[in-house]
Amino acid sequence: MNPVIRAQLREFAKAHSIEIYSLEKQFEIYSVFSVLSGLLGENIDPYDVHLEGDEFGVDGIAILIQGESVINRQEAKEKLESINNPIIEFIFFQAKTSTSYDYGDISKFFDAITGFFDESLIGESDTVDDLIGAMHEIYERGVGKRNPKISCFYVATGNYEEPSRIEKLRTAFRGQLEEQNIFDTNSIVIEMVGARDLQRWYRAATTAVEVEIDFPRNVVMPSNEHVEEAYIGYIDAKNLLALYVVKDTDDDTVKINKSVFFDNIRDYDAKSKINISIKESVQSGGGAEFVFRNNGITVVSKNIDRTGDRFKLEDFQIVNGCQTSNIIFDLVYGNEAGDPKENQELTGSIQVPLRLIGSKDDEFVSSIIVGANRQNPVRDEQFWALRPFMKNFEEYCRSLDAEEIIYFERRDNQYRNQDIERTRIMQPSVLMKAVAACLLFQPQRAARDYRGILSxxxxxxxxxxxxxxxxxxxxxxxxRLEFLWRNQRIDNGYKTFRYYILAGIGLKLSEGENTLTMKKGKLTTLATSFISLCKDEDRLKSAVTSVVGVVQERLLEMSVSSQERIRDTIRSETFAVQFKQNLMSKQK
Structure with a gap:
């Protein structure tokens, strides 16, 4: 294996607690991570996308609805009900540690993708069957104004030299996908990934973004206790593009770096009447009026190093201006994404209002993000993340001893470039579900979309x-449960009952009492009991087995055995009530 890839893989396996896995399995998950986070800019756990069995021809499947991963029909249904006309993406992965690109393996990969949509892949595993169920839900109710996107990544550790036989195979497969008329034909990606790609994407996913721009027309903004330095003014398109456009050194093509956008780049619609009108106005008038008609862009950076009118930014986000950024990219490079030829005339004539804010205060940065996006779709949990409780919770969890530390990610990619164990990072939506199960004893609701818990x-x-x-x-x-699963110390099949395990342990330790109305002393004792159980692996594994036993016993009584029926059954109020009664009766 390429020595750089091996070094990155070693680092990745340690950070994601998968060192017990075989080298091949580690590489598969590492490949998914590099593509999802480094290339596509998605903040999704690669472990959840990876297929853990020996499924035919495919190592990972991601189904994204407006950037959020779904793994079964119910999750897809809940996401589709909460989002109007969403962007939907299917992403497939196959990864081989070999340096060669094997025609037979690539052919199997393409066959597996075809089998996913024509259902011949059913029966490969419960996970694949659930994903196929999600696919059905999408096509039954979710396809509105646009068809889903599809991306297929075949990964090896060599350099892809475009052999004619494989290129013919790839062209034929693209034709098959187009002929099905179920995908956006302008967004079909079939990529042969090599060592250079993996190295670059992994670094992009794990290091802070750095750029230098010229910003001569700036004025220093008023001082603020939360801000190291800030500037307002306007900037020409050429320097603006430097913030979010990256060039591929291999083929000189250009693309947008999604990872620097807080308000996700997928919200841009090049065909909307407003965006078409703006582009036509610029093309006819030369761009001189753009600065007067546009609200501009807000950039927040952890570090700003200024030398004259030259600004070096490190670890920054474009928190407002997604539409503007995309429009300028289209105008300068044309509608054909990837064309490296730059419209020199427009890059000099278009001026864009810019606010550049330097701050290391995460709470202040979050307030800027929400304030700047009041008219745009910001996820509900981002507003919750601004609550004083959340700030206190983050600080407390981060201040503990190494063994108990948790990194609460109030802002997307907050810990992106920090050398920490990734399994200790918890997002607000995950915390909400865990709390609903463990403290409110509502496992059937925790399994649903977090927006219901919010309301x-x-x-x-x-x-x-x-x-x-x-x-x-x-x-x-x-x-701790996630760590045990990843290290294969508890049965992977128990993941289906994740929220019942949390609820069962919560019920046992609290003896069914309402935890959030307990007196402080009793609540402190309960929290200590949780921590003590978590640190005793044998006791924790025994508790998991006991709770799962109660769930499985009830399912057996109801003659429920298929994976799909199990998922539907445990989401019902009736089942949850009976579970609590059975568990507490065994407790006595």
Whole structure:
């Protein structure tokens, strides 16, 4: 294996707690991560995308609805009900540690993708069957104004030299996908990935972004206790493009670096009437009026190093201006993405309003993001992340001893370039589900979309006067369970009952009492009991087995055996109520 890839793989396996896996399995998950995070800019756990069995021809499948991963029909249904006209993407992965690109393996990969959509892949595994169920839900109700995108990545550790036989195979497969008329034909990607790609994408996914721009027409903004330095003014298109356009050194093509956009780049619609009108106005008038008609762009950077009018930015995000950035990219490089020829006339004539803010205060940065995006679709949990409780919770979890530490990610990619164990990072949506299961004893609702939890328990959880320690205990329990699964110390099949395990442990330790109304002393004792259980691996594994036993016993009584029926059954209120009764009766 390429020595650089091997070094990156070693680092990745340690950070993601998968060192127990074989080299081939580690490489598969590493490849998924490099593509998803480094190339596509998606903040999705590669472990959840990877297929753990020996499925025919494919190592990973991601189904994204507006950038959020779904793994079964129910999740797809809930996401589609909450989002109007979403962007939908199917992404397939096959990874080989070999340096060669084998015709037979590539052919199997293409056959597996075809089999996913024509259902001949059914029966390969429960996971694949669930994903096919999600696909059906999408085509039954989710395809509105646009067909889904599809991307296929075949990964090896050599250099792809475009052999004619494989190129003919790839061209034929593209034709098959186009003929099905179920995908956006302008967004079909079939990529042969090599060592150079993996190295570059992995670095992009794990290091802070750095750029230098000229910003001569700037004025220093008023001082603020949360801001190191800030400037406002306007900038020409050439320097603006330097913030988010990257050039491929191998073939000189250009593309947008999605990872620097907080408000996701997928929200841009090149065919919308407004965007077409803006582009036509610029093309007819030369761009001189753009600065007067556009609200501009806001950039927040952790570090700003200024030398005259030259600004070096490190670890920055474009938090507002997604539409503007895309329009300028289209105008300068044309509608054919990847064409490296730059419209020199427009890059000099287009001026764009710019706010550049340097701040290391995550809470202040979050408030800027939300404030700048009031008219745009910002996810609900990002507003929750601004609550004082959330700030206190983040600080508490980060201040603990190494064994108990949890990194609460109030802002997307907050810990992107930090050398920490990735399984200890917890997102707000995950915390909400874990709390709903473990403290509210609602495993059937925790398995659903987090937006329902937000609306139903708004006045119950994450309140300013609540004790952060019990919430940390739940987060730590979630982490410990995930660690045991990844290291194959508890049965992977138990993942289906993840939220029932959390609820069962919560019910046992609290003896069924409402945890959020407990007196502080009793709540502190309960939090300590959670932590003590988590640190005793044998006791924790025994607790998991006991809870799963109660669930499986009830499913057996109901004669429920198929994976799809199990998922539907455990989401019902009736099943959850009976589970609690059975568990508590065994407790006595």
């Amino acid at each position: 139903e328990y708004d006045k119950v959880i994450f309140l300013d006067d609540q004790d952060v320690r019990i919430y940390h205990a739940v987060a730590y329990l979630y982490y």
